[in-house]
Amino acid sequence: xxTLQGQSAIVTGASRGIGRAIAIELAxxxxxxLVNYRSRQEDAEAVVCEIRRAGGTAECYAxxxxxxxxxxKLIAFASNAFGxxxxxxxxxxxxxxxxxxxxxxxxxxxxxQTNTRGVFLSIRESLPHMMxxxxxxxxxxxxxxxxxxxxxxxxxxxxKGAVNAMVKSLAVELAPRGIRVNAVAPGIIVTEMTNRxxxxxxxxxxxxxxxxxxxxxxxxxxxxxxxASPDASYITGHILNVTGxxxx
Amino acid sequence: MADASVTQLSPDVVEQxxxxxxxxxxxxxxxEVKPTSSLEADLGAQSLDFLDIAFxxxxxxxxxxxxxxxxQRASDHFGEENLVKNGVITELGLKLLAxxxxxIDPAQLTSGLRVDRVRQMFVVATFIRVxxxxxxxxxxxxxxxxxxxxxxNDSPSLPELVCPxxxxxxxxxxxxxxxxxxxxxxxxxVAGEAK
Numbered sequence: 303x304x305t306l307q308g309q310s311a312i313v314t315g316a317s318r319g320i321g322r323a324i325a326i327e328l329a330x331x332x333x334x335x336l337v338n339y340r341s342r343q344e345d346a347e348a349v350v351c352e353i354r355r356a357g358g359t360a361e362c363y364a365x366x367x368x369x370x371x372x373x374x375k376l377i378a379f380a381s382n383a384f385g386x387x388x389x390x391x392x393x394x395x396x397x398x399x400x401x402x403x404x405x406x407x408x409x410x411x412x413x414x415q416t417n418t419r420g421v422f423l424s425i426r427e428s429l430p431h432m433m434x435x436x437x438x439x440x441x442x443x444x445x446x447x448x449x450x451x452x453x454x455x456x457x458x459x460x461x462k463g464a465v466n467a468m469v470k471s472l473a474v475e476l477a478p479r480g481i482r483v484n485a486v487a488p489g490i491i492v493t494e495m496t497n498r499x500x501x502x503x504x505x506x507x508x509x510x511x512x513x514x515x516x517x518x519x520x521x522x523x524x525x526x527x528x529x530a531s532p533d534a535s536y537i538t539g540h541i542l543n544v545t546g547x548x549x550x
Numbered sequence: 551m552a553d554a555s556v557t558q559l560s561p562d563v564v565e566q567x568x569x570x571x572x573x574x575x576x577x578x579x580x581x582e583v584k585p586t587s588s589l590e591a592d593l594g595a596q597s598l599d600f601l602d603i604a605f606x607x608x609x610x611x612x613x614x615x616x617x618x619x620x621x622q623r624a625s626d627h628f629g630e631e632n633l634v635k636n637g638v639i640t641e642l643g644l645k646l647l648a649x650x651x652x653x654i655d656p657a658q659l660t661s662g663l664r665v666d667r668v669r670q671m672f673v674v675a676t677f678i679r680v681x682x683x684x685x686x687x688x689x690x691x692x693x694x695x696x697x698x699x700x701x702x703n704d705s706p707s708l709p710e711l712v713c714p715x716x717x718x719x720x721x722x723x724x725x726x727x728x729x730x731x732x733x734x735x736x737x738x739x740v741a742g743e744a745k
Contacts, residue, residue: 378707430605433598478598 304332305531310384314338315394317345319493323519329358336380337362367394367420377427387431389530392421392442399455410457417461438481439530446489473539482538484529489545491517513546571606585675613684614709616725639663649736687728
């Protein structure tokens with residue numbers, strides 16, 4: 303029997319890339335999945351179609367995770383559609399890379415709004431459901447860069463560092479209610495988001511990856527599925543690097 | 551017309567539902583939960599339990615429970631230094647607590663009371679009183695849709711009124727705002743006594 307049968311999940315930013323792969327993976331494992339997107343409705347609907355074609359359950363819903371009102375509606379929609387909320391995957395994220403000295407305030411704010419504030423809002427609005435159920439799984443998509451830093455994306459790194467700290471705090475705060483909180487920190491994964499860095503520094507990056515290949519979104523999705531599953535029942539407050547050994 | 555099913559609950563029904571919700575949150579039989587029960591001392595509540603209870607009350611009664619406690623709200627209004635000095639509640643603070651939280655045993659509100667003791671004074675009746683205040687505030691809302699003038703209903707899942715005709719929504723008053731108004735209303739009484 304699939305390990306997530308009877309559970310419901312929200313995946314933010316799930317119209318493409320890693321989020322899309324996570325939505326499909328969780329649905330494959332039996333969860334009913336709400337595919338959240340901000341603007342790419344067609345892509346989100348395609349994810350829902352793919353899940354349904356495979357016999358799974360999915361809906362999609364437009365919401366900007368940086369908007370308190372949007373997130374409230376998103377969580378309420380999931381609760382109404384599926385009757386419960388077991389898994390929250392905070393995946394929505396943006397990059398606005400630049401050297402700090404040249405970084406516009408808007409670029410700093412945009413990254414912090416989606417990557418950090420969005421995680422805060424998504425988790426906060428999910429808690430009434432998870433706390434009353436006395437169970438829940440929160441998985442945040444971080445980045446290996448939160449640990450390593452990196453030139454040209456101080457805003458992104460700061461946003462993910464904040465998220466890592468939040469995960470550890472919340473793991474302590476929510477353990478008494480049976481809610482586990484973990485993060486997955488991907489290395490360089492083949493997605494649209496990493497196009498630029500792969501184009502500009504592909505060889506340099508590859509030299510730092512002992513496995514000598516980039517990661518696929520599905521490999522991140524499987525790590526998320528593991529953390530959401532009963533196999534990870536004693537794991538909380540953990541940042542799971544999925545990097546091919548990047549930077550070791 | 552107001553949503554009778556929610557806004558016109560009798561005090562007995564409200565009390566019973568609050569007792570049931572607190573019992574469930576604390577994993578105790580409802581027979582062990584009385585209006586006079588102290589959340590911390592009698593029921594063993596910790597900070598997360600307070601939040602859990604607030605979430606459950608919000609869902610049951612479709613209200614927005616306050617997130618700040620009484621002294622936090624009063625500090626914003628009166629200035630913290632006027633209510634708490636070196637961790638001890640001032641005379642003004644004690645008077646405000648007596649008026650604002652009448653369910654607290656007055657014998658506990660004595661000089662030298664430390665601020666960290668106040669939370670231990672929260673009793674089940676505190677939650678019953680706050681729920682009643684929030685239900686009254688909701689019942690007194692103008693339910694006419696500002697866009698199309700139809701009568702608005704409680705949202706089934708969000709803290710807002712929703713217009714069945716045009717889909718417009720209006721947020722419920724926040725619990726902090728409602729109780730802040732209560733604080734302002736007792737201010738003159740407290741000031742009068744202080745003279």
